[in-house]
Each structure stands twice: as structure tokens, then as C-alpha cells.
Amino acid sequence: MWHALRAELVYFRMWLLGGLGIATGVVLLLSVLMRFSSDADGPPSFVVAMFPLIAGMVVSFIAGSYRSEEHRARLLLSGALTPRQLAWVTVLLPACFVGLSVLAVPVILGMATLAAGKFEYSHLPTAGSFALQFWAYAQLGPLGQESSAARRQHRNRAGLVGWAVFAGVILVLAGCQVILRSTQGHLWQVVAIVVAMVVAVVLYQGRTDFTR
């Protein structure tokens, strides 16, 4: 399983590096513009963090689409992987992309500080909240895909459960943004993300067709 996950990460690494490169470019441009505008601080840290996090999320969507188009399940299931392991590869991939983009955030923050001359770090907790949000959105990709697949394969009950969880996760995310912008809220978001991952794995295991 880890071998397959590593291979997928290597395969899509240029997309991630490209996305992070674009994010860095945008942040630097923003920092330089703000430096020369009157009385402005550098861009707030949560704004800087948002760009690489969006890059990680978008790359996870692109990877999901490519893997589906390239029928990757056929290749991996011809080997020693079980559907459950393959499902975990599918749900861990977005987590890895967002995780790697989180690792890039301090580097980009440092570059933005250099470009802007000064920096506002007081918004870092908001950046953490953003990271959780984008991770959750990235995990909704596989969940939505499996819910659709269940409906397509006439596993209507499974499909309904999938879409109900999908909607539930979105409600939790919205609720946490509006009501619970605290540690407790973050905890609820993590729970929602883990539930989304587990349900996607369970739905994948229940597939009756692994050709797509």
C-alpha cells in the first residue's frame, strides 16, 4: 500500500511543485505590492498560508481525476493490493498533498516576510483553521466520487449514506467557521475529516465494479 501511495506522490509531484510555485509567485507579488503601497503591513499570515493550501487541495482534485481517467485501480488491483488498501491510497493521497503544502507554508511565509520587509504573524491560528478547512474539502473529493459510484452501481443505500455524510461534513465545516472558531471547533473538523475518509474507504470496499 505504501509503495503505491509513494508512487502516486512521485507521479503527481510536478503538479504539486507547480502549484506551490504559482502560490509562491502570487504571495511574493502581493508582498512586494504591499511593501510599496502606503502604510500597509505585509499580507496577513493567513492570506499567505491560504495560497499553498489551495494549491495542495487543487492538486488533490487533479490527481483524483487523473487516477480515475487512467483507470489506476486496474493496475493496482492486478498486484497484491486489496480494495481496502487501494481505498486507503485514494483517501490518503489528498491528505498527503495538503500535508505537504502545510510543510511549504513556513517557507513561503519566510519568503513573504523578506519580500514585504515586515509581517503580521498574529493570524497564524486562522491559518491553521484554513488548513483544516482545505484538508476537509480535499477529502470530500474521494467521498463524493465513491457516493456517485455507489449510485451508479445501484447500491442506492450506500450512495445515500455517502451523500448524507458529504452533506454532514459540509455542515460541520460551516458550523465550525461560524460558531466554533476554537480548539473545540478544530477538533470537530478533524472528526468530520476522519469520518469522511473512513466512509469513503467503506464505500470503496463495497464496490461491485473496480474497472473505473
Add this chain to the structure above:
Amino acid sequence: MADHRPNAAPAASLSGLTKRFPGFQLGPLDLVLEPGTVLALVGPNGAGKTTTLNCMAGLVVPDEGGTEVFGKPVHSTRTEYRRDIGYVGEENGFFQGWTADRNLKFLAELLPGWSHDRANRYVERFALPLDKPVNKLSRGNKTKLALVAAMAHGPRLLLLDEPTAGLDPVVRSEVLDVLWEITEDGEHAVLYSTHVLSDISRLADELVFLRDGRLVLRTGRDELSEHWRRVSFRLADDDVELTGVVEHRRVRAEHQVITREAELTLQQLTDLGAEAVEVSRMTVDEIAVQILKEGHHVARTES
């Protein structure tokens, strides 16, 4: 060619295999494939050939019935049977942006039993370009790559969906030779679907005809060509009814028929006093075309 050792498990056995889609049902199919046999699945588009192969490879879960490969049940949650299977489908899931070589290296780490020597041997025989990305390979070269990937871990059962589609005649011949060699030891088996009917006479020991998801006919290749004949004759009576005839044409005074029961038809013609009777053999692919055209009729009479 078939392995008749009493304790040898069949290479594959399908029992009551059924898969339903809206407007289509495959099966129930019962089929046993012995080691050392090459079995061709023949049928028109939408006959259920690919679904049968996908069920056998564990990629599609049947609604009823099941499959065993060398005595091991095919089930999506198990992996034991997969070591015995090499599968070539229409799509094979390769990393399209990677070269053929890199894909093979990835599979070498993923598939237990992978032999680099074996892989290199097939790469050379098929003249597969290893340095090109998969998305830049022609359809034929993609098929070659899929064949190398399917055979390099030494599976005992090859499931091939249209394996010669898109191949040039030289490579096609090479592929058919390799498949033939694989089954020569009596321990390996090949089940393949094809539209290229000329492949059948070259490779298949047995033929299974599918139509609308149902098994129309299962027969040995030699047995098939034994009974089918093209017969021309002259007879005064225009409305003659002949046993076993699947096609009847009248060209001026001459009758031309295709029969799947040559002995009976010829006996009847003798009894009726037919003149200028000429009998010619038919090739296996010609017979296959007739069976597919007459699918329902053959199914009814054979049963």
C-alpha cells in the same frame, strides 16, 4: 494439450456466474478451463466477453455464482488468486506520464513473483520501446506493454481481452506464438476474447460463443471444422428442406448451402437424387461467422 491429472484443479471454473446491468444480463455461465488449454471467447459487441473476463479477474463482482482460479476463489477482498492471473484489458491503468520502463519497474515491486529476465525476454520479443511515455505509445505498443506486465510475474492463467487488437501482423504473430508456447507445458491456460476471427484457427483449442450474455455454444476447434461444410448441388425441387442447413442460396439451377451437420445433409441429398454435389471445407473463422449470425438458432438446436 489438456492436463488430465486426476488431482489437478481446473485453471478456471465458472459456476452459475451471473451479472446484471440495466437491459443486459450475463449468464448464468458455467465453464471449466483446464490447464494447457487456450479458450477463445467469441461474440459480437455487447455479448458479455469483457464482463466475463472482468468477473474472472475480480474486477467486477458477480451478482450470483462465482469463479475459482486453480481452486482458489476469486473474491475482491482476497489476493491469493491474483498471483495466478495475468490480465490484459482494454485499459490497464498504467501511469500515462511515465515511460514503459518505469511502469514495469513499479510493477516489479508491486507484483510478487516478478522476473526481470522474463520481462526483458518479452520486451525483446515484442520489440517494445521502453523509453517512451505510455501516453506517447501507439495502441499496439500499449497492448505489448500490457502483455509484458501481465506475463512477467509468471501467472498460470492469462485473461486477455482482445490481445491482438491494434497489433501489426508481425507482432501479432509473435504474440500468438508466445501464447501458444506458454500453454505448451500443460500447466498454463489462456482465456481470451477476440473479434479477430483468424486468430481462432491459429491459437484456440476450444471456442465459447457468447451472444446477449448467454453461452451459445462451446466446442473444440477441430470438432467444429469436422461437421461444417459448404455444399453445392443441383436439384429439381426448389423448396427442399435440409437438416442442419444454416444458409441456403439459389444461383440459377444451382443450390448453395452451408450446413453444420454435413453427414446428414449429404445423406438427404443422396436420397433426394441431387446431382453435381460438391463439398468444400470451411475455415474455422468462416464457421465462427456463421455461428454468430445464427446464434439463437444454434443455441436452440444444440441444447
